[in-house]
Amino acid sequence: DTEVTQTPKHLVMGMTNKKSLKCEQHMGHRAMYWYKQKAKKPPELMFVYSYEKLSINESVPSRFSPECPNSSLLNLHLHALQPEDSALYLCASSQGRQNAYEQYFGPGTRLTVT
């Protein structure tokens, strides 16, 4: 099974809402990533978890809060977002950080902030 799943597929939220994005993989991968992708742009790294510990935070605003409850799950908690945060949020995994070149991406969550 080489699939990374993400829920929900689409999310519309107001600026005062709290919501969470979920990501799951069952490939036994020990590194997991959150990316933000704007239209016609490459994915932009937000966070990296390695062995369930946060190893990279790309200076992301605190209104985005990642969580890795176990080796298969990755969450992104959202609070008080701005309209400019509207984007496709991608989750990815790799065997380990040493295999960062070979990442498996989920289909993404299309987020709209109103």
Add this chain to the structure above:
Amino acid sequence: QQQVKQSPQSLIVQKGGISIINCAYENTAFDYFPWYQQFPGKGPALLIAIRPDVSEKKEGRFTISFNKSAKQFSLHIMDSQPGDSATYFCAASRDTDKLIFGTGTRLQVFP
């Protein structure tokens, strides 16, 4: 130094033709150069990757050419098909470091 430059931004090719996308990098510490393919509404998928000690790697219709001295690499898609229409990202990584993506090339293959 962390950038990967990619060109062209968009590419239109006729079915059966050769699609060529070019990338250039500055950081000689990069040790893997993957290409990702992304269809609309989907996440990127690894297409093919090369290490800097190899000058060429071929997988089916997809070939990476690598020029270490020029710090350039390119993706060739032979016999391009309409199903190849997608956005292609070159990338670079170093050991346990993150992936650095190029800006992307939107490829359209017309029948």
